Amino acid sequence: xxxxxxxxxxxxxxxxxxxxxxxxxxxxxxxxxxxxxxxxxxxxxxxxxxxxxxxxxxxxxxxxxxxxxxxxxxxxxxxxxxxxxxxxxxxxxxxxxxxxxxxxxxxxxxxxxxxxxxxxxxxxxxxxxxxxxxxxxxxxxxxxxxxxxxxxxxxxxxxxxxxxxxxxxxxxxxxxxxxxxxxxxxxxxxxxxxxxxxxxxxxxxxxxxxxxxxxxxxxxxxxxxxxxxxxxxxxxxxxxxxxxxx
Amino acid sequence: xxxxxxxxxxxxxxxxxxxxxxxxxxxxxxxxxxxxxxxxxxxxxxxxxxxxxxxxxxxxxxxxxxxxxxxxxxxxxxxxxxxxxxxxxxxxxxxxxxxxxxxxxxxxxxxxxxxxxxxxxxxxxxxxxxxxxxxxxxxxxxxxxxxxxxxxxxxxxxxxxxxxxxxxxxxxxxxxxxxxxxxxxxxxxxxxxxxxxxx
Numbered sequence: 089x090x091x092x093x094x095x096x097x098x099x100x101x102x103x104x105x106x107x108x109x110x111x112x113x114x115x116x117x118x119x120x121x122x123x124x125x126x127x128x129x130x131x132x133x134x135x136x137x138x139x140x141x142x143x144x145x146x147x148x149x150x151x152x153x154x155x156x157x158x159x160x161x162x163x164x165x166x167x168x169x170x171x172x173x174x175x176x177x178x179x180x181x182x183x184x185x186x187x188x189x190x191x192x193x194x195x196x197x198x199x200x201x202x203x204x205x206x207x208x209x210x211x212x213x214x215x216x217x218x219x220x221x222x223x224x225x226x227x228x229x230x231x232x233x234x235x236x237x238x239x240x241x242x243x244x245x246x247x248x249x250x251x252x253x254x255x256x257x258x259x260x261x262x263x264x265x266x267x268x269x270x271x272x273x274x275x276x277x278x279x280x281x282x283x284x285x286x287x288x289x290x291x292x293x294x295x296x297x298x299x300x301x302x303x304x305x306x307x308x309x310x311x312x313x314x315x316x317x318x319x320x321x322x323x324x325x326x327x328x329x330x331x332x333x334x
Numbered sequence: 335x336x337x338x339x340x341x342x343x344x345x346x347x348x349x350x351x352x353x354x355x356x357x358x359x360x361x362x363x364x365x366x367x368x369x370x371x372x373x374x375x376x377x378x379x380x381x382x383x384x385x386x387x388x389x390x391x392x393x394x395x396x397x398x399x400x401x402x403x404x405x406x407x408x409x410x411x412x413x414x415x416x417x418x419x420x421x422x423x424x425x426x427x428x429x430x431x432x433x434x435x436x437x438x439x440x441x442x443x444x445x446x447x448x449x450x451x452x453x454x455x456x457x458x459x460x461x462x463x464x465x466x467x468x469x470x471x472x473x474x475x476x477x478x479x480x481x482x483x484x485x486x487x488x489x490x491x492x493x494x495x496x497x498x499x500x501x502x503x504x505x506x507x508x509x510x511x512x513x514x515x516x517x518x519x520x521x522x523x524x525x526x527x528x529x530x531x532x533x
Contacts, residue, residue, distance in 0.1 A: 114507065117366065118451045122359035162419055165448075169412040177408060195411045195458045196451045201363060204449060277357045278518035285504075285511030293503035 096221050103225025110233035111291055115201045119193050120234050121280040125245070128254040130238035132186040133193065134231025136175050138224070140197050141206065143171045145223035148211040155212075164207045169198045185254045202226060240283045245274035341472050348476030351525055354452055355484045356518040360477075361452035365485055366510065368443065375489035378443045379482030384425060385447050386456055386481075389418050390474030393457040394467055414457050415448075422448050452481055488514065 109115045116137075123133040144167050148155075155163045176194045179187040187194065197203065206226055211219040242249055248264030273279045354360050361382070368378045393414050401407050426444045430437040447453060456477045460470035491513055500509045 114366065115363070117362040118359050121362060161448075162416070165415055165419060166412060169415045173408060173411050176411070192455055192459045192462060195462075196360075196455055198411055198415050199449045199451045199454050201449055273519075276518075276522070277359065278515040278522065280359070281511045281515035281518060285508045285515065288511065289501075289503045289508035292505070292508060296502060 099218060099221045100225040100228075103222065103227075104229040104232065107226075108229045108233055109202045109205075109226055110230055111288065113202075113205075115205060116230060117284070118196060119200065120237060121277070121284060122193055123190055124234050124238040124241050124280060124283075125275055126242050126254070127235060127238045127249055128251060129186070129189050130234045131231070132179075132183065132254060133190055134227070134234055136179060136186075136190075136194060137197055137200070137203075138227030138231060140168065140171045140175055141203050141227045142220065142223045143174075144168045144203055145206055145211040145219040146216055147171075148207045149214060149216045149219035152212045160208070160212065161204075164204060164212075165198070168203050168207070172198045183255070185256055189254055202230060237280070237283055237287065240287075241274045241279055244271050245279060246270050337468070341468060344469055344472035345476040345479075348473050349480035349483070350521065353484060353518075353521050354456075354477045354480045356514065356521050358455070360455040361450050361481055364443075364446060364450055365481075365488065365514075366507065368446070369485055369489040369492055369510075372486065372489045372493060374443070375485045376482075378446075379485045381425075381443050381447055382450060382452060382481050383478040385418070385422060386453050386474050386478035388421055388425070389414075389453055389457050390460065390470055392417055392421070394460060394470045397461045398467075410461060411454075411458065414454055418453050418457070419448050452477065484517070488517065 103109070107113065110117070110120050119133055119137070124130045144164075147167050148164060151163075151167075172195060175197070176187075179190075179194060206223060210222050214222070243266075246264065247266035247268070247270035248262065250260070250262035250264070252258050252260030271279075274283065348354070352358060355362065355365050364378055364382075369375045396413060396417065397407070397410055401410060401413060422444055426437070429444075456474055460473055465473065488510075492510055495509055495513065498509075504512070
């Protein structure tokens, strides 16, 4: 039982860190750049995206024995498009501000490579429960990734954070300590590219350092082993010589 | 004549000023993925121009003359993606039959176009914004040619970047993204070129 739980946890966590769809696999970049102007928009996008991902993963996994190999891509696309339409209508009815902010990018969840990729690579081969956990992990991972981008962009671009503009059901609060020093370009398209590029560079830097450390450790280990082997060989030789003398 | 000028202006504005990749963020995936070589980016760009044009020509009448009269305008996304997916298949078959050499160079990019958000994005925003047929056509032409220009220019820069002496952490994608940011800033200079004429 404990083992089962650990496996599920691992399955969930891999979407957040090891196989993060945005920062590791570089998938779904269009909405990540377009909807990260403000933190609220990013949260809304991540929320709608996760709903679509979970629903389509469950349905694809349920139908995995019925859908034949040849027609699977069109079938998956239609399933995804149906859920996207449902989510779009839901957003239009209950979160109209979010709907108008995200605009055409809600429809574009259909062609987001992550949803189709998970359907093809995971949900079509695994049980409903595993697919659900995988989809949840991927959705949360993607949401956290675009939230990270939005935090940088909104803070640098406007000098603080405002809430309640898009989610109108919470009171409007804004915290703008650095409003005078706002760097407008981070709110513009160019800023999105810069933030994404720098985040990827930092991740690459961390990865490189880890690899270097590992390589250095391995080198040290090798040297130690080589020295030991040398010593052993020398000792053996000395023994042999001694034996010969005797 | 007036309509003609408006048509040309609309094309230029959606091609350069409101560029598809750098200011509307459609089609970033192929923009980053297929831009390592000039030749392959040219192939991808031409294939995208072809598919976007065909998709605009089909989807606008489909929405106005079939979906709206039938009372199901909310099915637009499902209908569009089906049209685009089958269109990509058809274009592939067509090119394979008539020009095998072109198919060889374009073939691998064709399936990728189905998931290129530029195609669905253009078609969807055409009907979402309630454009008429002529402005959707202008939007389609401008967007697709804008995509072609930007991806080719970008790949030319990336070829140079391969040999440039960049910091190790910035090698590959990060420096490419910073380059894209600089290109976006350059295109921002064109804003307001026609005194704020918009589509």
